[in-house]
Amino acid sequence: xxxxxxxxxxxxxxxxxxxxxxxxxxxxxxxxxxxxxxxxxxxxxxxxxxxxxxxxxxxxxxxxxxxxxxxxxxxxxxxxxxxxxxxxxxxxxxxxxxxxxxxxxxxxxxxxxxxxxxxxxxxxxxxxxxxxxxxxxxxxxxxxxxxxxxxxxxxxxxxxxxxxxxxxxxxxxxxxxxxxxxxxxxxxxxxxxxxxxxxxxxxxxxxxxxxxxxxxxxxxxxxxxxxxxxxxxxxxxxxxxxxxxxxxxxxxxxxxxxxxxxxxxxxxxxxxxxxxxxxxxxxxxxxxxxxxxxxxxxxxxxxxxxxxxxxxx
Amino acid sequence: xxxxxxxxxxxxxxxxxxxxxxxxxxxxxxxxxxxxxxxxxxxxxxxxxxxxxxxxxxxxxxxxxxxxxxxxxxxxxxxxxxxxxxxxxxxxxxxxxxxxxxxxxxxxxxxxxxxxxxxxxxxxxxxxxxxxxxxxxxxxxxxxxxxxxxxxxxxxxxxxxxxxxxxxxxxxxxxxxxxxxxxxxxxxxxxxxxxxxxxxxxxxxxxxxxxxxxxxxxxxxxxxxxxxxxxxxxxxxxxxxxxxxxxxxxxxxxxxxxxxxxxxxxxxxxxxxxxxxxxxxxxxxxxxxxxxxxxxxxxxxxxxxxxxxxxxxxxxxxxxxxxxxxxxxxxxxxxxxxxxxxxxxxxxxxxxxxxxxxxxxxxxxxxxxxxxxxxxxxxxxxxxxxxxxxxxxxxxxxxxxxxxxxxxxxxxxxxxxxxxx
Numbered sequence: 256x257x258x259x260x261x262x263x264x265x266x267x268x269x270x271x272x273x274x275x276x277x278x279x280x281x282x283x284x285x286x287x288x289x290x291x292x293x294x295x296x297x298x299x300x301x302x303x304x305x306x307x308x309x310x311x312x313x314x315x316x317x318x319x320x321x322x323x324x325x326x327x328x329x330x331x332x333x334x335x336x337x338x339x340x341x342x343x344x345x346x347x348x349x350x351x352x353x354x355x356x357x358x359x360x361x362x363x364x365x366x367x368x369x370x371x372x373x374x375x376x377x378x379x380x381x382x383x384x385x386x387x388x389x390x391x392x393x394x395x396x397x398x399x400x401x402x403x404x405x406x407x408x409x410x411x412x413x414x415x416x417x418x419x420x421x422x423x424x425x426x427x428x429x430x431x432x433x434x435x436x437x438x439x440x441x442x443x444x445x446x447x448x449x450x451x452x453x454x455x456x457x458x459x460x461x462x463x464x465x466x467x468x469x470x471x472x473x474x475x476x477x478x479x480x481x482x483x484x485x486x487x488x489x490x491x492x493x494x495x496x497x498x499x500x501x502x503x504x505x506x507x508x509x510x511x512x513x514x515x516x517x518x519x520x521x522x523x524x525x526x527x528x529x530x531x532x533x534x535x536x537x538x539x540x541x542x543x544x545x546x547x548x549x550x551x552x553x554x555x556x557x558x559x560x561x562x563x564x565x566x567x568x
Numbered sequence: 569x570x571x572x573x574x575x576x577x578x579x580x581x582x583x584x585x586x587x588x589x590x591x592x593x594x595x596x597x598x599x600x601x602x603x604x605x606x607x608x609x610x611x612x613x614x615x616x617x618x619x620x621x622x623x624x625x626x627x628x629x630x631x632x633x634x635x636x637x638x639x640x641x642x643x644x645x646x647x648x649x650x651x652x653x654x655x656x657x658x659x660x661x662x663x664x665x666x667x668x669x670x671x672x673x674x675x676x677x678x679x680x681x682x683x684x685x686x687x688x689x690x691x692x693x694x695x696x697x698x699x700x701x702x703x704x705x706x707x708x709x710x711x712x713x714x715x716x717x718x719x720x721x722x723x724x725x726x727x728x729x730x731x732x733x734x735x736x737x738x739x740x741x742x743x744x745x746x747x748x749x750x751x752x753x754x755x756x757x758x759x760x761x762x763x764x765x766x767x768x769x770x771x772x773x774x775x776x777x778x779x780x781x782x783x784x785x786x787x788x789x790x791x792x793x794x795x796x797x798x799x800x801x802x803x804x805x806x807x808x809x810x811x812x813x814x815x816x817x818x819x820x821x822x823x824x825x826x827x828x829x830x831x832x833x834x835x836x837x838x839x840x841x842x843x844x845x846x847x848x849x850x851x852x853x854x855x856x857x858x859x860x861x862x863x864x865x866x867x868x869x870x871x872x873x874x875x876x877x878x879x880x881x882x883x884x885x886x887x888x889x890x891x892x893x894x895x896x897x898x899x900x901x902x903x904x905x906x907x908x909x910x911x912x913x914x915x916x917x918x919x920x921x922x923x924x925x926x927x928x929x930x931x932x933x934x935x936x937x938x939x940x941x942x943x944x945x946x947x948x949x950x951x952x953x954x955x956x957x958x959x960x961x962x963x964x965x966x967x968x969x970x971x972x973x974x975x976x977x978x979x980x981x982x983x984x985x986x987x988x989x
Binding site: 315400418506511 | 643644647650651656657670671675758766767818820822939949951955956958966
């Protein structure tokens with residue numbers, strides 16, 4: 256607007272031709288991103304939606320089957336089970352947010368020595384491939400030879416087979432999930448904290464507020480938009496959990512023979528199994544459409560609830 | 569509009585060149601200048617080198633044709649193959665196994681080879697009849713057997729000596745096996761007599777089911793045998809071992825595969841295939857401590873016979889060359905090369921090379937057991953009930969459900985699946 260309006264006079268309308276050219280250039284610049292979005296996101300969503308109403312042969316070729324896949328979805332115990340697991344994982348995974356806030360606050364202290372080293376250490380799991388992370392944890396969790404049980408044995412505790420025991424499997428999964436996402440959340444919270452004006456703290460200190468009070472009265476409220484963003488990202492990420500389970504619980508036959516698998520199977524894993532292992536693509540499509548609806552619903556719910564707890568400075 | 573028109577043309581050009589290069593990337597076989605590349609998919613990393621060597625030998629006698637070996641680990645092989653086959657870009661030649669064969673043949677994913685076999689006068693009687701039958705669908709042969717395998721008991725001589733147990737006799741029975749398992753188990757040292765592995769029915773359950781006189785699927789492929797009391801006995805053989813702590817429990821075997829436990833000296837008797845010879849000869853621990861005994865006798869003697877075949881994709885762009893390659897792989901020459909570095913070749917009269925490669929293991933056991941070998945149970949959509957087998961029997965293996973109940977539930981699930989075929 257500043258280009259088209261002149262101080263002191265009426266804004267001069269530029270010729271229509273110029274505006275059209277400008278708009279074209281604008282579209283041209285967003286075209287690569289828009290094209291990518293359309294080809295790799297929108298079109299697959301449309302296709303998947305269509306496929307969810309079809310029945311597939313073992314090697315392609317599909318016929319319209321109406322709502323059959325959705326009927327099947329409702330009566331499939333595996334769908335219910337994987338939904339429960341996914342939601343439980345998502346809920347437990349939210350612990351990562353307060354945890355990240357606490358660590359960010361500790362790392363944000365003035366004059367902390369080696370802050371860079373700590374930040375790097377926390378961030379390392381984020382830049383490591385999830386599959387590599389999961390493979391290392393698989394060894395750590397091994398009931399007989401794993402490091403965790405070895406350490407526990409030193410203090411006389413007989414540790415379980417963490418990822419093969421139905422009682423501990425989900426917990427073990429959540430721990431890895433939190434550990435590997437902590438660094439990412441931490442960096443965002445750190446950025447959020449550093450955006451809070453220093454004067455607020457100075458003023459609070461003059462009024463006699465200690466560090467704890469400052470944290471709860473200044474840092475937390477002003478950090479709530481950041482926390483909102485992180486919670487949206489975390490919930491979506493948790494609902495789409497796949498790679499950790501794929502490596503930790505095993506895939507295909509190994510997974511089916513893992514007694515803890517019924518407690519670890521996630522919606523995306525079930526989708527992968529149906530769509531790619533048994534080539535039941537129509538049903539797989541219906542499963543992910545269900546997940547899409549769930550993600551949209553939970554995200555919308557969070558946006559509604561944000562009015563109650565998010566403060567924009 | 570000159571400027572924007574030029575721009576739009578440029579944009580269109582970019583889009584077109586993107587889509588053209590995307591199309592060019594698919595398939596991966598051949599070009600116009602007479603050079604042909606055959607893609608060949610395999611799953612065993614131990615055999616990749618010998619397959620590449622055979623590919624080079626084939627090129628030497630077929631100028632202009634090169635073979636590109638694609639290795640996909642077993643865990644992902646079938647889901648990847650199904651996906652590329654669905655997309656119409658299956659490898660030109662690939663490994664096939666019994667449980668998957670009928671699905672691929674009945675859906676027209678692989679080519680029947682009868683015409684070529686007749687034209688080139690290929691003699692199928694050099695392969696075991698059970699394997700030719702395994703790869704025959706509706707009276708058409710779809711693949712030439714590459715290797716074959718039977719099952720035996722790989723046992724750890726060192727652990728047998730330490731426990732004062734005599735090596736298995738050639739005519740040992742289930743009772744002898746159980747006695748030995750009991751004596752060999754040493755909880756203090758974390759050593760188990762055997763491992764009741766759940767995931768490999770070929771090496772475990774199918775053998776004991778046949779030995780108990782039971783069956784997995786009726787000969788006409790219409791009915792499950794899991795509700796037959798003799799079949800249940802064959803399964804109980806394994807769950808008993810777990811209950812008596814003579815085998816690790818399922819959780820332990822999930823964390824650490826029985827093969828790894830055996831190679832760490834934690835399991836005394838490992839039921840395994842003839843294909844394990846390569847693995848055990850390369851392993852520092854097992855290379856001089858293990859030997860093979862025949863499977864113990866139940867109601868009768870039995871071992872499951874199976875073998876991998878080379879098949880040709882129905883959509884290959886080079887059916888002639890692909891067939892020539894399959895024919896070469898099925899030849900005596902190729903079988904001899906294979907026997908020197910991997911599994912037991914299927915071609916008659918080439919097994920000696922394999923025996924000579926691993927003289928330390930007494931591999932003759934596997935050949936002797938061919939006399940009482942039982943075909944691998946399959947139907948049109950084997951994979952569907954293979955999943956049901958695991959889902960239901962997991963409960964029996966953990967002790968959550970008595971083996972008879974789990975087996976009955978499996979029988980009804982399997983019958984439902986068979987009815988849909």
